[in-house]
Amino acid sequence: MIRVEADTATRSRAAKARSPVHFRDQAILLCRSRRKLENGSVISETVWNLRSVHRQCGRFDGLAHRIYTVHALILFAAAVLAPSAVAGTISSPQVQAPRPWHQNANGMHIYVWAGLKSHLPGQHDYPQFLADWSKILTEHGAVVDGALHAPSVRDLEHTDVVIIYKGDAAYLSDEEKSALEEYVKRGGGLVSLHDSLCGPDPAYFATLVGGAKKHGEVNYTLGAPIPYTVADHSDPIMKGMSDFTIFDEAFYNMTWAQKPGVHVLATAVIPGTPSAGAHKGEVVPQIWTYEHTQPGGKPARAFVWMQGHEYANFSNYQIEQMLLRGIAWAAHKPVDMLVDYVEPPSEHPQAAGAPR
Numbered sequence: 001m002i003r004v005e006a007d008t009a010t011r012s013r014a015a016k017a018r019s020p021v022h023f024r025d026q027a028i029l030l031c032r033s034r035r036k037l038e039n040g041s042v043i044s045e046t047v048w049n050l051r052s053v054h055r056q057c058g059r060f061d062g063l064a065h066r067i068y069t070v071h072a073l074i075l076f077a078a079a080v081l082a083p084s085a086v087a088g089t090i091s092s093p094q095v096q097a098p099r100p101w102h103q104n105a106n107g108m109h110i111y112v113w114a115g116l117k118s119h120l121p122g123q124h125d126y127p128q129f130l131a132d133w134s135k136i137l138t139e140h141g142a143v144v145d146g147a148l149h150a151p152s153v154r155d156l157e158h159t160d161v162v163i164i165y166k167g168d169a170a171y172l173s174d175e176e177k178s179a180l181e182e183y184v185k186r187g188g189g190l191v192s193l194h195d196s197l198c199g200p201d202p203a204y205f206a207t208l209v210g211g212a213k214k215h216g217e218v219n220y221t222l223g224a225p226i227p228y229t230v231a232d233h234s235d236p237i238m239k240g241m242s243d244f245t246i247f248d249e250a251f252y253n254m255t256w257a258q259k260p261g262v263h264v265l266a267t268a269v270i271p272g273t274p275s276a277g278a279h280k281g282e283v284v285p286q287i288w289t290y291e292h293t294q295p296g297g298k299p300a301r302a303f304v305w306m307q308g309h310e311y312a313n314f315s316n317y318q319i320e321q322m323l324l325r326g327i328a329w330a331a332h333k334p335v336d337m338l339v340d341y342v343e344p345p346s347e348h349p350q351a352a353g354a355p356r
Contacts, residue, residue, distance in 0.1 A: 170199020210290030
């Protein structure tokens with residue numbers, strides 16, 4: 001009885017060893033545990049092992065043999081080739097995207113920090129500014145980036161000047177505050193437009209741009225004629241600027257930086273509007289520059305234009321030229337760098353009469 005049971009077990013193991021499933025399982029184990037030979041050949045060793053399995057398994061049904069042989073070879077190919085594919089992916093160098101047409105590769109780097117639109121149609125159109133001025137600045141030789149949120153540390157890494165046109169941008173998270181302070185400390189420039197300088201702590205924000213106003217206070221005229229008086233005709237930013245009036249909004253009751261203070265470029269007489277109240281007739285700076293150095297840092301610059309309530313005023317020729325010069329100045333670049341930029345011949349010539 002013992003002899004019969006032993007013979008039966010032996011025959012069962014032999015049959016299992018000759019089965020297609022056993023052949024497949026052995027191939028899987030060999031592919032998973034492949035070892036590199038001294039001559040560096042993995043393929044020759046694995047093929048030899050597969051042949052060894054074939055000899056051990058004996059002959060079995062031809063169709064099953066072919067099916068599981070193909071299965072094993074596929075597993076072998078995956079085991080051999082997959083590491084090479086992964087290694088190729090890891091080691092492949094990053095390919096730089098082609099530069100946009102007409103972009104000046106050597107231009108100053110500008111980040112436009114805009115926000116969501118607020119107020120009435122034609123007013124506080126921050127997204128439209130991002131769209132329009134990214135094109136204007138590119139046409140004037142700048143490399144432009146921007147978004148409807150504050151710039152990150154990475155955004156500011158290679159930025160020369162940040163243009164802020166966003167309502168109440170002086171509301172800063174700890175992360176945004178830290179990024180902006182580090183940027184200014186290394187000499188990064190700021191340009192503040194309209195109510196970007198409004199926030200909960202005007203004394204703090206004034207240390208960045210020279211002046212600021214407190215959110216929640218009545219310190220605005222609303223829409224009214226704003227008469228400019230140029231305070232410094234010799235400043236290159238104000239080149240070509242005359243005393244003129246635009247319909248916009250002026251601010252008063254400002255908090256100013258001290259030691260150093262701002263350099264006033266233009267003032268306005270506060271018009272008599274219901275919100276101006278007793279401030280009617282006050283002469284308040286509306287355009288200025290601010291130069292300062294954070295402790296342990298490099299000299300930094302800020303340029304401020306407190307109008308921009310009415311979006312159409314960005315198209316005023318005198319204002320556009322002033323803004324282009326103020327942006328360049330804040331970036332520590334030649335003040336006429338954007339104004340005088342001439343685009344070189346195109347690298348993508350078009351046939352005459354072809355649509356642009």
